[in-house]
Amino acid sequence: MNINNGKFLTAEEVYQDLFKKIETLVYMPGERISEHDLCEVYGISRHILRNAITQLKTLELVTVYPQRGTYVSLIDMKRVEDILFIRESVEQEALHRIMHFSDTTELIRKLEENISVQKKIINHEISIDRFNEADTAFHRNLMDAVGRGNVLSLLKDEYVHVKRWKNFELRDQERFEQIIRDHQLIIDAVREKHPVAGRKALHQHLDTVTNLKNVYIDISPEYFILP
Structure with missing residues (x-):
C-alpha cells in the first residue's frame, strides 16, 4: 500500500x-x-x-x-531516568520560586483550567496525543510562571525516549487518572504555599521509572533495557 x-x-x-x-x-x-x-x-x-x-x-x-x-x-530506562532527573531538577527550581510569589491566583486558575481539559479528555474518548498535549501544557504553565517556558525544549531531541516510555505507561487507563491526581496535589501545594508538599508531589509525579518499575521489570520486560 x-x-x-x-x-x-x-x-x-x-x-x-x-x-x-x-x-x-x-x-x-x-x-x-x-x-x-x-x-x-x-x-x-x-x-x-x-x-x-x-x-x-x-x-x-x-x-x-x-x-x-x-x-x-528498546527503551533504555537508564536514559529515561537521566532525562527525567534533569527535567525534575528544572521544575523543582521553578516550583520553589513559585512558592515565594505574593500572588498565585492567575497561575492556579490556569492550572485548574488545564486539569478540566484533562478530565474531559479521559471522560470522553481517550486520546493519548491530546492528553499528552494537555499534560505538557500543565507543566509549561509552571515554567512560564517563572519566565522559563522554553527551557524544557532544550531537551527536545532526547525527550523522544521519555515520550516512548510515557506512551507505553499510558496504555493503562488508570495512569490518566493518577496523573490528574498528581497535578491536583501540585496545585494544592501552590495554593497553600507548602514547599515540602509541593516538592513531594512533583517528585512523585515525575519519578515514573521508580513508581512503575513493575511495567518494565515484570509485565513487559522484552521492550526495555533495564536501568
Missing part, C-alpha cells in the same frame, strides 16, 4: 513519519522494520529510506544490524 497519494516524499518527510510511529508505539520496541516493505509503503527508493533511517539511528531510535536488518531500539 502506497501512502504518498502520488506525492514525491523526501527523506525528511519519511523520517518524520517514522519518528512519530516509533514515538507513539505504532512500531513497538524491538520490532523489525523491513526496508523493502517501507519502500513500497512510501513509494520511495532505498536511498531515500536509508537517509531517513540514518536520522533515526542518530537519535538511537533504531538499531541496524548487518545481515540481520533494522530494528526499533
Whole structure:
C-alpha cells in the first residue's frame, strides 16, 4: 500500500513519519522494520529510506544490524531516568520560586483550567496525543510562571525516549487518572504555599521509572533495557 497519494516524499518527510510511529508505539520496541516493505509503503527508493533511517539511528531510535536488518531500539530506562532527573531538577527550581510569589491566583486558575481539559479528555474518548498535549501544557504553565517556558525544549531531541516510555505507561487507563491526581496535589501545594508538599508531589509525579518499575521489570520486560 502506497501512502504518498502520488506525492514525491523526501527523506525528511519519511523520517518524520517514522519518528512519530516509533514515538507513539505504532512500531513497538524491538520490532523489525523491513526496508523493502517501507519502500513500497512510501513509494520511495532505498536511498531515500536509508537517509531517513540514518536520522533515526542518530537519535538511537533504531538499531541496524548487518545481515540481520533494522530494528526499533528498546527503551533504555537508564536514559529515561537521566532525562527525567534533569527535567525534575528544572521544575523543582521553578516550583520553589513559585512558592515565594505574593500572588498565585492567575497561575492556579490556569492550572485548574488545564486539569478540566484533562478530565474531559479521559471522560470522553481517550486520546493519548491530546492528553499528552494537555499534560505538557500543565507543566509549561509552571515554567512560564517563572519566565522559563522554553527551557524544557532544550531537551527536545532526547525527550523522544521519555515520550516512548510515557506512551507505553499510558496504555493503562488508570495512569490518566493518577496523573490528574498528581497535578491536583501540585496545585494544592501552590495554593497553600507548602514547599515540602509541593516538592513531594512533583517528585512523585515525575519519578515514573521508580513508581512503575513493575511495567518494565515484570509485565513487559522484552521492550526495555533495564536501568
